[in-house]
Amino acid sequence: MINAPSLESLPSAPLLTAEFDIDPSAVYARLRNTYGPVAPVNLAGVPVWLVLGYQQVLDVLRNDTTWRSDIRHWRAHREGKLPTNWPLLTGYEIRQTMFLDGAEHGAARQTLYSALESFQDVRTQRGWGLRAAVLRYADELITTLANETGLTGIADLNAQYTKPLVLMLVHRLFGFPDELDSDVLSSFWQMLDGGPDAAAATARILEDMTELAAYRRAAPGDDFPSAMLAADPSLSDAQLGRELFVNAVYLTEATGNMILSTLLQFLGRSVTPTGNVPDRVITDMVNWVALHNPPIVNLNFRFPSQDVQMGNFLIRTGDVVVPSLAGAHEELASLGHAGGASRAHLAWGAGPHRCPSGAQELTVTVVRAAVSRVFEHLADAELAIPPSRLPWHSGLSVRGLRHLPVRYAIKPTSSVLILERPAPSLGVAGEPRGALAALRRGLRGIRR
Ligand code: HEM
Structure with missing residues (x-):
């Protein structure tokens, strides 16, 4: 293998094409057939290795001594060989837990664990309060739907339900004070839209989050930023x-996509549930989605700290390697291991950078609350267009529905019909001002 071709010398086709947007499975299958478990592809002109084999993805994720996450191990970056304005660079230059290695990573992860601990556990007052807030936001949004679109009609369960719901969740969990909140929510909306304003919106959110950090240092509250500072006061x-x-990106994008894909699975059944869907049934559906339609499809870059033989190639020190969850899941499916909701799925990652358990539990609590409320309030709901025509967005890292149009009828007995005024407080101590009102204010004036 001494004369093995370098990544730069191999022909590599762009990964993010129109075909990838519509049918990523076909792209993964073709790459696997052509190259085996590791394939050279390029991202906006930069060649990277896409790891598609299940075992190879696991090997990369589990061994953070060989496969580093810190971009200081990235050869092309260090040598200044990336094209100017390369679109993916901005995200990788935001140095946070995901891009740390070793002891520095361990300490950052511990802070996250401590800070998330009480929010994710519904047996604690904080956890219970957060879940109660999500249920109330769901009710408020369905009330708005009833008032603005009607008791029957066609609604987009992304724009009119899921997207505002996850933004309201961030608003509450992050404890945005009145004077900071309206702008950041509109920036989030624009970032999630992924349109031409998305890059500028991302930069603004980062600034707003730094401002929020300073605010909560001076005025701690019952919120996630204050919990992070309590866990590690040395954080700048x-x-x-x-x-x-x-964390806000995962709460909005990944969790939003998980809600939408879970709703889609229920709506795609011959009989849509109406009434109380048990938590157990929703959790099974979440696991099914995790395997067949993971919200995060490809993981963060890894950089080998030494030359490694993998698949049919020699991966050189400092090359970029992208572990593909979706590719690994396709391999499971092709081997016949993916009939049901397999525990072998890697939707939460694996190894030292695996999604923190507190974040996973928080996600499942939010998805259960959001999905259950839809079917509790609707007497009838069905997809308004055939599943094959639903519009998906496939980025390098996330894949989710752009819209989820449904034809619906609200139950004549639904409690939302008497909730035209703001929903009553469920007795949650320290509840901030209405998140829906903040969202409405924030969205005033932006293009939708
Ligand atoms: C459906 C929802 C979610 C999915 C599918 C998901 C998936 C993942 C995956 C695959 C990773 C590993 C990334 C890698 O190895 O490159 C990860 C890491 C992480 N996730 Fe989640 N996540 C979700 C929700 C959340 C939420 C709600 C939060 C925050 C509250 C969160 C916080 C994190 C953090 C901080 C890491 C980095 C951990 C580290 O580098 O040590 N995630 N997540």
């Missing part, structure tokens, strides 16, 4: 701002 405002940013 800039560092906490970066951590808040990435």
Whole structure:
């Protein structure tokens, strides 16, 4: 293998094409057939290795001594060989837990664990309060739907339900004070839209998160930023701002996609549930989605600290390697291991950078609350267009529905019909001002 071709010398086709947007499975299958478990592809002109084999993805994720996450191990970056304005660079230059290695990573992860601990556990007052807030936001949004679109009609369960719901969740969990909140929510909306304003919106959010960090240092509250500072008072405002940013992205993008894909699975059944869907049934559906339609499809870059033989290639020190969850899951499916909701899925990652358990539990609590409320309030709901015509967005890292149009009828007995005024407080101590009102204010004036 001494004369093995370098990544730069191999022909590599762009990964993010129109075909990838519509049918990523076909792209993964073709790459696997052509190259085996590791394939050269390029991202906006930069060649990277895409790891598609299940075992190879696991090997990369589990061994953080060989496969580093810190971009200082990235050869092309260090040597200044990346094209100017390369679109993916901004995200990788936001130095936070995901891009740390070794002891520095361990300490940052411990802070996250401590800070998330009480929010994710519904047996604690904080955890219970957060879940109660999500249920109330769901009710408020369905009330708005009833008032603005009607008791029957066609609604987009992304724009009119899921997207505002996850933004309201961030608003509450992050404890945005009145004077900071309206702008950041509109920036989030624009970032999630992924349109031409998305890059500028991302930069603004990062600034807002740093401001929020400074605010909460001076005025601690019952919120996630204050819990992060309590867990590690040495965090600078800039560092906490970066951590808040990435957690907010996962809370909105990944969790939003999980809600939408879970709703889609229920709506795609011959009989849509109406009434109380048990938590157990929703959790099974979440596991099914995790395997067949993971919200995070490809993981963060890894950089080998030494030359490694993998698949049919020699991966050189400092090359970029992208572990592909979706590719690994396709391999499981092709081997016949993916009939049901397999525990072998890697949707939460694996190894030292695996999604923290507190974040996973928080996600499942939010998805259960969001999905159950839809079917509790609707007498009828069905997809308004055939599943094959649903519009998906496939980025390098996330894949989710752009819209989820449903034809619905609200139950005549639904409690939302008497909730035209703001929903009553469920007795949650320290509840901030209405998140829906903040969201409405924030969205005033931006293009939708
Ligand atoms: C459906 C929802 C979610 C999915 C599918 C998901 C998936 C993942 C995956 C695959 C990783 C590993 C990344 C890698 O190895 O490159 C990860 C890491 C992480 N996730 Fe989640 N996540 C979700 C929700 C959340 C939420 C709600 C939070 C925050 C509250 C969160 C916080 C994190 C953090 C901080 C890491 C980095 C851990 C580290 O580097 O040590 N995630 N997540």
